[in-house]
Amino acid sequence: MRSLFSGTLGFGLVAIPVQLYKALENDQVALHWVHRPCGSRIQYKKWCPVCDRIVAADELVKAGVLEDGRLVPLDEPQPVRAPAERTIGLVSFHAADEIDPIYYDQAYWVAPGAGGRHPYAVLWTVLRETGRVGLAELTLARRRRLAVVRPWREGLLALQTLHWPESLRTLVAPAASAAVPSPKEIRLARTLVDALTEPFRPEAYPNRAKQDLLERLAARAGEAIAVRAPAGMLADLVAQLKASVEAVERAAPAADGGAAEAAPPARRRRARAAR
Numbered sequence: 231m232r233s234l235f236s237g238t239l240g241f242g243l244v245a246i247p248v249q250l251y252k253a254l255e256n257d258q259v260a261l262h263w264v265h266r267p268c269g270s271r272i273q274y275k276k277w278c279p280v281c282d283r284i285v286a287a288d289e290l291v292k293a294g295v296l297e298d299g300r301l302v303p304l305d306e307p308q309p310v311r312a313p314a315e316r317t318i319g320l321v322s323f324h325a326a327d328e329i330d331p332i333y334y335d336q337a338y339w340v341a342p343g344a345g346g347r348h349p350y351a352v353l354w355t356v357l358r359e360t361g362r363v364g365l366a367e368l369t370l371a372r373r374r375r376l377a378v379v380r381p382w383r384e385g386l387l388a389l390q391t392l393h394w395p396e397s398l399r400t401l402v403a404p405a406a407s408a409a410v411p412s413p414k415e416i417r418l419a420r421t422l423v424d425a426l427t428e429p430f431r432p433e434a435y436p437n438r439a440k441q442d443l444l445e446r447l448a449a450r451a452g453e454a455i456a457v458r459a460p461a462g463m464l465a466d467l468v469a470q471l472k473a474s475v476e477a478v479e480r481a482a483p484a485a486d487g488g489a490a491e492a493a494p495p496a497r498r499r500r501a502r503a504a505r
Contacts, residue, residue, distance in 0.1 A: 233251060234370070235316075235368075236249045236316070237317055238317050239340065239353075240320065244349055246343075246350050247342065248318065248342060251341060252336075257440055259443050269456060276290065318389070319367050319368065321367060322364070324365060326380065329365075332393075333398070334392065334393075335390065335391040336391045337390050340379065340389050354385050363379060366379050377391045378392060
């Protein structure tokens, strides 16, 4: 598993060497649009509808959209991002249930780095015993993020990035307190909830849509279409291979240093055959 982040987890004057790993796999099965007659994957070109032509990369620039729909081109091809930092800074601690799960985003495993196992274990133990989580700031993929560091099972810390508070959309809907359920309705609903309450076992809820799609693909494997590279790409590859072979053949006599000429006839024949 490849580390996505290598740095320190800091709180107060304590700095723990850590690494971040993605906690979740992408559960999407890769599907591509292909041209049925030839089996080639479809390419998408950057096309300008006003100039009616494909646009080169050096002509592109990103622009922000104002509320009135006007565009503001940026000076750089990519929006200015936060500089890369190698510190996960714990700025405060909170009760685990104080942060609403609606803010949770991506999950990562936090693994101790060289020399960090003991302070890592201390932090995990304190968070587990107090029922608290750490609110952290970090730069991940050159983006400034807010995150929660919390204890997971078997002495492992997890980091969960958070959505920014302004990302939360409001919904105008009738408040639940506006309705007044009867005691009988509450009693019956509670009985039903109690009857359906059980320990949570995530393995009991597999991604059945993904399983069905994989089974469909396996059943139709005999209809698979071989991927075909564009003719221009193949021609370029052949030219590159030919040039590489010619370069190796030109360099071979100099590398031999005349050794092949001084070798017995049988060895000279093998040397020529190898070239």
